[in-house]
Amino acid sequence: MKITEETVSHVARLARLAMPEAERSLLAPQLNDILEYAASLQQVDLEGVPPTSHPFEQTNVLREDEVRPSLSRDAALANAPETEDGQVRVPAVLEGGTGA
Amino acid sequence: MKLNSVKEILASVHKGETTAADWAKASLDAVRKVDGELEAFLTVDEDAALSRAEATTADQGGLAGVPYALKDNICTQGMLTTAASRILENYIPPYNATVANLLNDAGGVLIGKTNLDEFAMGSTTETSAFKKTKNPYAKGRVPGGSSGGSAAAVAAGIVPFALGSDTGGSIRQPAAFCGVFGLKPTYGRVSRYGLIAFASSLDQIGPFTNTAEDAAIVMNAISGYDQYDSTSAKVEHEDFTQDLGLGVKGLRIGIVRNLPEEGLNPAVKQAVDAAIHKLEGEGATVVEVDLPHSEYAVATYYLIAPAEASSNLSRYDGVRFGRRAEAKSMIDMFEQSRSQGFGMEVKRRIIIGTYALSSGYYDAYYKRAQQMRTLIRRDYEKAFEQCDVILMPTTPTTAFPFGEKSDDPLAMYLNDIYTIPANLAGIPGASVPCGFVDGLPVGLQVLAKPFAERTILRVAHAYEQVRDFSWPQPELGVAE
Numbered sequence: 001m002k003i004t005e006e007t008v009s010h011v012a013r014l015a016r017l018a019m020p021e022a023e024r025s026l027l028a029p030q031l032n033d034i035l036e037y038a039a040s041l042q043q044v045d046l047e048g049v050p051p052t053s054h055p056f057e058q059t060n061v062l063r064e065d066e067v068r069p070s071l072s073r074d075a076a077l078a079n080a081p082e083t084e085d086g087q088v089r090v091p092a093v094l095e096g097g098t099g100a
Numbered sequence: 101m102k103l104n105s106v107k108e109i110l111a112s113v114h115k116g117e118t119t120a121a122d123w124a125k126a127s128l129d130a131v132r133k134v135d136g137e138l139e140a141f142l143t144v145d146e147d148a149a150l151s152r153a154e155a156t157t158a159d160q161g162g163l164a165g166v167p168y169a170l171k172d173n174i175c176t177q178g179m180l181t182t183a184a185s186r187i188l189e190n191y192i193p194p195y196n197a198t199v200a201n202l203l204n205d206a207g208g209v210l211i212g213k214t215n216l217d218e219f220a221m222g223s224t225t226e227t228s229a230f231k232k233t234k235n236p237y238a239k240g241r242v243p244g245g246s247s248g249g250s251a252a253a254v255a256a257g258i259v260p261f262a263l264g265s266d267t268g269g270s271i272r273q274p275a276a277f278c279g280v281f282g283l284k285p286t287y288g289r290v291s292r293y294g295l296i297a298f299a300s301s302l303d304q305i306g307p308f309t310n311t312a313e314d315a316a317i318v319m320n321a322i323s324g325y326d327q328y329d330s331t332s333a334k335v336e337h338e339d340f341t342q343d344l345g346l347g348v349k350g351l352r353i354g355i356v357r358n359l360p361e362e363g364l365n366p367a368v369k370q371a372v373d374a375a376i377h378k379l380e381g382e383g384a385t386v387v388e389v390d391l392p393h394s395e396y397a398v399a400t401y402y403l404i405a406p407a408e409a410s411s412n413l414s415r416y417d418g419v420r421f422g423r424r425a426e427a428k429s430m431i432d433m434f435e436q437s438r439s440q441g442f443g444m445e446v447k448r449r450i451i452i453g454t455y456a457l458s459s460g461y462y463d464a465y466y467k468r469a470q471q472m473r474t475l476i477r478r479d480y481e482k483a484f485e486q487c488d489v490i491l492m493p494t495t496p497t498t499a500f501p502f503g504e505k506s507d508d509p510l511a512m513y514l515n516d517i518y519t520i521p522a523n524l525a526g527i528p529g530a531s532v533p534c535g536f537v538d539g540l541p542v543g544l545q546v547l548a549k550p551f552a553e554r555t556i557l558r559v560a561h562a563y564e565q566v567r568d569f570s571w572p573q574p575e576l577g578v579a580e
Contacts, residue, residue, distance in 0.1 A: 002504065003455075003466070006560075007455075008451060010213045011451050011454050011455045011458065012451060014458060015414075015438075015450050015451065015454040016414075016431070016434040016435050016438060016453050017412060017435060017438045017439055017442070017447060017450060017451075018432075018435035018436050018438070018439035019439065020439075023444070023447065026444075027447070027448060027451060030448065030509050030510075031448070031451060031452060031455070033218050033509075033510045034402060034452060034509065034510055034513070035452075035455075035465075037398075037399055037402075037510055038396075038399040038402060038403055038465065038469075039362070040326055040396060041165070041396060041399050041400065041403075041465075041468045041469060041472055042464065042468070044396065044472065046468055046471040046472065046475075049471040049472075049474050050474055051467055051470030051473070052470055052471075052473040052477055052524075053301060053470060053472050054301050054331070055287045055288075055301065055524075055525060055526020055527075056287065056288065056333070056526055056550070058330075060286065060330075060333060060453060061330040063327070069181070071194055071195070075194040076194065078191075078192070078194060079191055079194070079421035079422070080419075080420050080421060081418060081419075081421075081422075081423075081424035082424070083190075087467040088419055088432065090419055090430055090435050091427055091428060091429055091430050092428070092429055092430065092511060093429070096428070
């Protein structure tokens with residue numbers, strides 16, 4: 001496994017992160033180092049060990065679906081970069097994009 | 101008016117000798133005097149602090165009249181909350197984190213919001229987009245991180261307590277570097293509602309104070325089940341001060357056989373060993389325990405935490421809140437907003453995390469890390485069958501100079517070797533000042549099994565009564 005600038009570029013696209021070339025060339029060797037270090041996990045026999053996604057047993061928490069007060073529309077929109085008619089406004093979804 | 105003891109401020113306000121307003125003014129004075137150079141705070145709202153203090157009564161609650169600070173990844177309604185990131189530089193939360201509400205209800209007075217590594221990703225507070233917080237004991241050195249601002253504010257005597265968050269050591273490590281007490285509670289002990297998420301299965305909020313007793317008082321106010329955090333623990337409310345005076349006679353201290361010592365400063369080891377001897381002298385017994393998978397903790401953490409982070413940080417897309425870049429299309433807007441809004445360390449972790457979760461690598465990286473997490477958790481379960489607490493250094497070294505590790509991410513990550521396992525296992529851990537090496541503080545880490553914070557506080561309190569090293573004045577701080 002070798003992390004190239006192309007790999008970084010591909011992963012950055014998956015993460016919706018525009019990445020200038022200077023950043024790609026800085027990150028590629030650093031990620032290589034980190035993943036090489038992490039490769040120590042490949043040498044341990046983990047056959048049959050259950051994965052831990054959470055430190056303790058968790059169960060779904062349910063509650064009655066009751067109408068309760070919540071944020072007003074104004075409060076919810078107060079941080080939006082652009083709004084129109086009480087809604088969040090965004091640029092065109094399809095025009096000129098790299099794919100949706 | 102010395103701002104170094106929650107307990108003494110409470111007593112003074114309760115007796116009517118001083119008021120909440122007196123303490124708020126003293127704390128704001130300290131900010132003006134010290135913070136220009138210390139740079140621990142990102143936001144200080146004097147008017148809000150003073151009007152809150154005026155409205156606080158002496159019998160309001162468990163923290164009546166006590167000024168405090170919050171790490172700036174804890175949401176405060178109507179007050180800027182940035183996570184030290186450009187992407188949230190104008191974000192004003194429409195709600196309070198549960199801990200902010202609990203501290204208000206208890207009569208605490210919020211002085212301001214403290215600096216951190218961007219999104220709590222870092223060990224030095226250097227990745228903050230806004231400020232470079234200094235170590236109060238050496239202004240050319242880092243305060244640790246990611247909760248560096250909270251640790252520095254308490255160490256400099258600006259506030260008697262502050263909250264931070266700990267995902268891989270972000271409370272304990274800066275506590276060690278700044279010479280204060282820091283507690284990471286058991287996962288789920290304190291509600292994470294309103295904490296800007298980094299790695300949700302590891303994040304936990306906890307206090308910085310000058311003593312274990314003060315931390316117990318703060319824990320009484322902030323812990324408990326919260327319906328808004330489905331991962332918060334449904335355990336009986338307890339009084340964290342209850343066992344403080346019990347001493348350590350008969351308590352079993354575990355020390356780790358074959359603890360990884362690569363990079364461990366011998367003088368740090370010496371200070372920690374001396375602290376363990378002190379506790380033995382107080383009647384504790386020392387037993388050796390094994391944590392065979394310790395050497396894999398850093399690798400495990402630096403796959404799991406970035407994986408969770410890459411998912412959590414997908415919400416910063418420039419749509420509903422946060423920074424938005426001008427762009428012709430929606431996708432360009434996402435990509436540019438994130439590229440301009442995030443700093444390098446955050447980008448690095450998003451890329452590692454996305455890679456570890458991506459098709460073809462998930463089993464090799466993320467799943468194996470989760471399996472190793474199980475083995476690390478089991479190591480601690482077994483160890484705590486033989487002992488009540490495990491003691492070890494909080495960090496391999498004392499605070500290092502600015503810039504020393506910022507070009508080498510892996511070297512930076514390895515600095516977290518002693519703090520990371522507690523987050524992977526979900527157990528509580530504290531750092532207690534146990535000496536100074538070349539004028540820089542050293543931290544003794546105290547770990548215990550899940551929900552045994554009272555045992556940690558008891559051991560730390562017992563140690564605080566007998567420690568006898570000489571304690572220098574901080575270089576940056578409110579003079580005695």
